[in-house]
Amino acid sequence: MKLTDSVQYIKGVGPKKKAELNKLGIATVYDLLTYFPRTYEDQSVLTRIADLHAGEVATVSGTIVNLHEQSGRRGLSILTAFLNDGTGMLQVTWFNQKYLKNKLKIGRRVFVSGKPTYAYGGQGAFAMSQLHYFQVLDKGEQPEGLCGILPVYPANERLNQKFFRTLLQEVLKEDLELPEMIPESICRAYHLLGRREALQAVHFPENGEELKKARYRLAFSELYLIQCGLLLLKKQSQETSLGIRFQPNGELVQKVYKSLPFTLTHDQQQTWQEICRDMERPVTMRRLVQGDVGSGKTVIAMLALVKAVENGWQGAMMAPTEILASQHYENLSAKLTPFGTRVGFLSGHLTPKQRREMYEAIAAHEVDIVIGTHALIQKDVHFARLGLVITDEQHRFGIAQRAELEKKGCHVPDVLVMTATPIPRTMTLTVYGDLDVSLIKQQPPGRQPIRTFVRRPDRRELIYNYVRSQIEAGRQAYVVCPLIEMNEESDLPSAEEVYDELRWGIFRGIPCGLVHGRLPAAEKERVMQEFYENKIKLLVSTTVIEVGVNVPNASIMVIEHAERFGLAQLHQLRGRIGRGPYASYCILVSEGKTENARERLKIMAETNDGFKLAEEDLRLRGPGQFFGSLQHGLPDLKIARVPEDIDILLAAHKAAEATLRSKGDLDFIRPALMLQYKEKFAHIMET
Ligand code: ADP
Ligand code: MG
Secondary structure: OOOOOEHHHOOOOOHHHHHHHHHOOOOEHHHHHOOOOOEEEEOOOEOOHHHOOOOOOEEEEEEEEEEEEEEOHHHOEEEEEEEEOOOOEEEEEEEOOHHHHHOOOOOOEEEEEEOOEEOOOOOOOEEEOOOOEEEEOOOOOOOOOOOOEEEEOOOOOOOOHHHHHHHHHHHHHOOOOOOOOOOHHHHHHOOOOOHHHHHHHHHOOOOHHHHHHHHHHHHHHHHHHHHHHHHHHHHHHHHOOOOOOOOOOOHHHHHHHHHOOOOOOHHHHHHHHHHHHHHHOOOOOEEEEEEOOOOOHHHHHHHHHHHHHHOOOEEEEEOOOHHHHHHHHHHHHHHHHHHOOOEEEEOOOOOHHHHHHHHHHHHOOOOOEEEEOHHHHOOOOOOOOEEEEEEEOHHHOOHHHHHHHHOOOOOOOEEEEEEOOOOOHHHHHHHHOOOEEEEEOOOOOOOOOEEEEEEOHHHHHHHHHHHHHHHHOOOEEEEEOOOOHHHHHHHHHHHHHHHHHHHHOOOOOOOEEEEOOOOOHHHHHHHHHHHHOOOOOEEEEOHHHOOOOOOOOEEEEEEOOHHHOOHHHHHHHHOOOOOOOOOEEEEEEOOOOOHHHHHHHHHHHHOOOHHHHHHHHHHHHOHHHHOOOHHHOOOOOOOOOOOOOHHHHHHHHHHHHHHHHOHHHHHHHHHHHHHHOOOOOHHHHOO
């Protein structure tokens, strides 16, 4: 049996099961083998019946003291046994397993494992059906030992645990073609289990030690392959002769640079120099600029775009939201049009005619810089001479999308990625393993630090009166309401409610606006535009304002239900204020019901350092939530967990570096890379 064979070829999989498996993304034998257990049940520990808890999986051993057989509707056979272990009675039910009649006899000893429920009207206090495992001992037979650790799969009503266990046992029995995909030198150096052993053991481990080794090996190979892919990508773009060699800065760049109303900070200057150096080399630039909100990344992006234009190339800048894209567009076109640079805008919300015209202008090189949303990577967009691609807040885009944009030019355009998410260094390896990193740590001078307060909801009137006084002094304010990702529906009214409450209450007579993700794009834009132009003074919003909105006159922000946000997110939100010369205030409104919530908000009040907050967030909320947004950029990981497996990641990264130095090893892994990450790394494979 081959890994690429359809699951249909496995014993026990008919068309129906096949369809169900496909729904879970399992099409091939390989998919099934890498459908890893969610967790494991340790069956080697017995629970006394008296100690069972409803809903908690347990293994019990008892003697059959009573038996029932019933036939239900449509010939359904129901076997019920009552087990006694001296501490209590458990009722166990089997459906449609007539063959068990010969085995289940009063007086026999049985081991069962499953989730107990309360038994109604039965003889025992608890009942079990849909057993995860059972074993009936014949008279005089010794227990062969419990089966130890059992895998628990992400299952559903149609495909249950037992189905998966049987199926995987079936597949692992087969004579599978499972070629080793990690070079021998690496396997040896990192003491890795063989691939076959690891797969066997991850599904059916003999003991905890073996499971650990198997998991290590599988997580390692997963991360290793990704690292190899990323490093290859980098190497390839460095070696390609298609990279553009931009000239040293000329008149246009210098004029724009001089027109800036401020001098660049030291970090900005350094980043700019790094970018110039990259762009002037004949290899393709792949650089990540990481800088806290408000640290001034956009200016750097603009200079890089101008440099591309000066050299006769086009530049593209992609932003994750319509609002942000149009803000960048306005900002850049206002600054650059006076120098004769033609800036265009492209988004999904243009009319078909506008869009067609923009496509034509791009193809005819009638625009120099195009700013837009995902619309920039549509099939119909053809650049005449694309020389530089900038993606803002890259973590919102997948690697594949980025690659899509890069493919638009005949030459390989330089790539600059901007992110405000402070990602621990180790993490940049997985997400951005193929990029060089520039850091902008300082904030521009003259910024008033943002003062942050945590207040209870019963102080809202006071808070909002203060906001009103700030508005009367000429400032603008944000009020942010949480939008729960899981259930946007239920939260929508809360932004609306707050909006109504405020504009008819304390803020009567003051122009207020409301934005949230459900508004039609045109309406959202109108409101943002008016806030931008200082026509709207108070903006009630959901997190749609999180990314990049820049209104320097806004100096106060109230965040309702602040405990619902992660620290990193609060920090992003807070970054919307303190962008001008005014003293700025952020007020976190929260009941602070839990210790954890209080602690998190306290940290917010104490520090403005994005990196520190990111680390704290990681510590307090756990990686799942923190990295939720980053996962978009990560290839789907089947077994490795980031950042828990950070050590494995670092080892895998090192191993990948070694592999890249060895031609033999590199050729060895190519088929595996091809098989697993065909789409992601397709353009490496073509060479
Ligand atoms: P980011 O994109 O990193 O969040 P922006 O580029 O939007 O930050 O910059 C935030 C604000 O700071 C903008 O109003 C910008 O004009 C201003 N700014 C950027 N660099 C400097 C600097 N060196 N000195 C003063 N102000 C700056
Ligand atoms: Mg920005």
